[in-house]
Amino acid sequence: MVEHASQVAHQFEDATQQYEASTLGMWAFLLTEIMFFGGLFAGFFVYILGHAQAFAEGSRHLDLTLGTVNTVVLLGSSLTMALAVRSAQQGNRNGQLLFLGLTVILGSLFLGIKGLEYVHKFEQHLVPGPSFGLAGPHAQSAQLFFSFYFAMTGVHALHMIVGIGLLAWLFVNAWRGKYTEAYFTPVEVSGLYWHFVDVVWIFLFPTLYLVARHG
Amino acid sequence: MTHPTVSLRLYLGIFAALILLTGLTVGVAFFDLGGGRLHAVNAAAAITIALVKALLVILYFMHVRYSSRLIWIFVGAGGFWLLILFVLTLADYLGRGLFPLPLPWNP
Numbered sequence: 001m002v003e004h005a006s007q008v009a010h011q012f013e014d015a016t017q018q019y020e021a022s023t024l025g026m027w028a029f030l031l032t033e034i035m036f037f038g039g040l041f042a043g044f045f046v047y048i049l050g051h052a053q054a055f056a057e058g059s060r061h062l063d064l065t066l067g068t069v070n071t072v073v074l075l076g077s078s079l080t081m082a083l084a085v086r087s088a089q090q091g092n093r094n095g096q097l098l099f100l101g102l103t104v105i106l107g108s109l110f111l112g113i114k115g116l117e118y119v120h121k122f123e124q125h126l127v128p129g130p131s132f133g134l135a136g137p138h139a140q141s142a143q144l145f146f147s148f149y150f151a152m153t154g155v156h157a158l159h160m161i162v163g164i165g166l167l168a169w170l171f172v173n174a175w176r177g178k179y180t181e182a183y184f185t186p187v188e189v190s191g192l193y194w195h196f197v198d199v200v201w202i203f204l205f206p207t208l209y210l211v212a213r214h215g
Numbered sequence: 216m217t218h219p220t221v222s223l224r225l226y227l228g229i230f231a232a233l234i235l236l237t238g239l240t241v242g243v244a245f246f247d248l249g250g251g252r253l254h255a256v257n258a259a260a261a262i263t264i265a266l267v268k269a270l271l272v273i274l275y276f277m278h279v280r281y282s283s284r285l286i287w288i289f290v291g292a293g294g295f296w297l298l299i300l301f302v303l304t305l306a307d308y309l310g311r312g313l314f315p316l317p318l319p320w321n322p
Binding site: 020023024027028030031034035038039041042045046048049050052056064068071072075076078079081082083086089090188191192195196198199202203205206207210211213 | 220221223226227229230233234237240241244245253254257258261262264265268269272273275276277278282283285286289290292293294296297300301304305308309313314
């Protein structure tokens, strides 16, 4: 790897050491994120054991079509993010701009569809609280399901918004031609974050949407 | 060392596999595979497919496959600690018999 003095911070020997330290640092952060989302998943698993029928009923009120489309959209954004890193690694500025732009568009599309689902939930009175409209023997416990639904997808969406902010910053720097074969660490590290958010959704989707879909 | 450039073909192949697995997990969800009140077999199928998808993203999109041993240890530690969180939490709740599971010895 060619040394690029201007982009290596003074505490590092060379660009490779800086790259390895940055990557490891991002993984250390992602481990705390795993435990953060892990707590929500553990809570969900405990409650579904106690309220299996109510959670199944709640799950059937989610829009499977929109959920599946959103899964495909987010997986697509992970592909374009990986290709953006690849372009940066090859010093291909146009490729970086194209794929970073596509990733922003797909990420925003995901948030738009998620927002649409939220609007439907409000219209159908499926938001926990005084106006919760689901009747029947499981009405109380079903509110628990929707509390988990909004908390988990909401926190996930917040991570997406942060990710889109990172992508916008990368896009500006890529426009200025900052990322080359010798220095693409920020693109790589932001990519790790973006893929992590994708992995969280890979588990959220079956957990929330596919629980007892057939029943 | 930084990771080698991954070929476009491999990235597209991984993406195709992720989409196929998404279709599979949605399709499987419409069939009752058994497992009683908790739909245990369906849940196991959904979680297994999700794990495979996550592994594909982590190994290839996140380049862990091409990373140093140190990164492998970090990623492994993340999975291990998550397992501790789930296993100990559920062992406690299930061990106390708070939620009578549909097991042969439970009436």
